Amino acid sequence: MVHFVGAGPGAPDLITLRGAERLKKADVVIYAGSLVNPVLLGLCSAQCRIFNSAEMTLEQVLSTMEQAEREQKQTVRLHTGDPCLYGAIQEQMDALKKRGIPYTLTPGVSSFCGAAAAVEGEYTLPGISQTVIITRMAGRTPVPERENIASLAEHGATMVIFLSASLLDGLQEALLQGAYTQQTPAALVYKATWPEEKVVRCPLGELAQAGRDHGISKTALVLVGDFLSGDYTRSRLYAPDFSTEFRRASE
Structure with missing residues (x-):
């Protein structure tokens, strides 16, 4: 077996x-x-x-x-x-x-889960994003053309980008062709959950330079999206005026 x-x-x-x-x-x-x-x-x-x-x-x-x-x-x-x-x-x-x-x-715990813990973030925030796009930049291993970074970035959703830390200049350029702006929050998470874990936060427009400044060119995830900004709407599920199968709304 x-x-x-x-x-x-x-x-x-x-x-x-x-x-x-x-x-x-x-x-x-x-x-x-x-x-x-x-x-x-x-x-x-x-x-x-x-x-x-x-x-x-x-x-x-x-x-x-x-x-x-x-x-x-x-x-x-x-x-x-x-x-x-x-x-x-x-x-x-x-x-x-x-x-x-x-x-x-x-199954195992994916590094994208470890990266969320590292930035103390939640990928799916009410009023911000309810979609997580997990992808990679095309390099020596191609990706289907319909899944190129610029196309996926048009959604403006939370993005977790694997296997692309050595391609940050091209990645930054492609992301900025979508719905993100120079000021969209981004983060590089190097070796999430390892003892040498490192988190570098920056505006998207400074992503490639941040990688150079901190010597990150491999074994890192790139996180992009407004979930990193700290702004969001409170969850309706736990709101006092919201009824569920298990709890009646208070008047």
């Missing part, structure tokens, strides 16, 4: 209980070495064989899984954050299906 496990955003105590148990019982672990906190490998047994997928191709990863399956071993494929976001797990699952190898999925 192969278990795909979300490692969480970085802090070792943010892996799920299920994910931690999978690691403790694993015979083989293939982990995303460029992003997963290696402290988590301390949960593995002394007999566990550990492979760093940052140094492997997909074919090598699959070959390792197949060998473990022939030996009737339990394999954990440990991905950063939640593997459903930029985890490249679909191609692995499809290959395992073709090979008749069973697998499970254990």
Whole structure:
């Protein structure tokens, strides 16, 4: 059996209980070495064989899984954050299906959740934004043209941008072609939840320069939107004059 496990955003105590148990019982672990906190490998047994997928191709990863399956071993494929976001797990699952190898999925805490905690913010504020766009800038890996940053920025919604800290000049330019302005609040969150976490807030018009000033060019999320401004409308759900299934409005 192969278990795909979300490692969480970085802090070792943010892996799920299920994910931690999978690691403790694993015979083989293939982990995303460029992003997963290696402290988590301390949960593995002394007999566990550990492979760093940052140094492997997909074919090598699959070959390792197949060998473990022939030996009737339990394999954990440990991905950063939640593997459903930029985890490249679909191609692995499809290959395992073709090979008749069973697998499970254990979700994890995504770094976009860790970034919200880092800025002490709520992405979906009443009267500000009820939509979160999670995306990335086109680079060596392309994105569909219909999903280019400028088009998505036209919504003016909360945006969380992955894998783009090395492209801040182009990202800033593209974002400003949408509904945002030079003064729209933005933040760079470097290594959310790690001990070296860093948060840099700035107006969108200064985003690229802020990255240069603080030496942030990788392993960071870009947050954009008025949710960072501190202005919002009080939630109706908890308003005294708002009735719900569980509470009657006061007169």
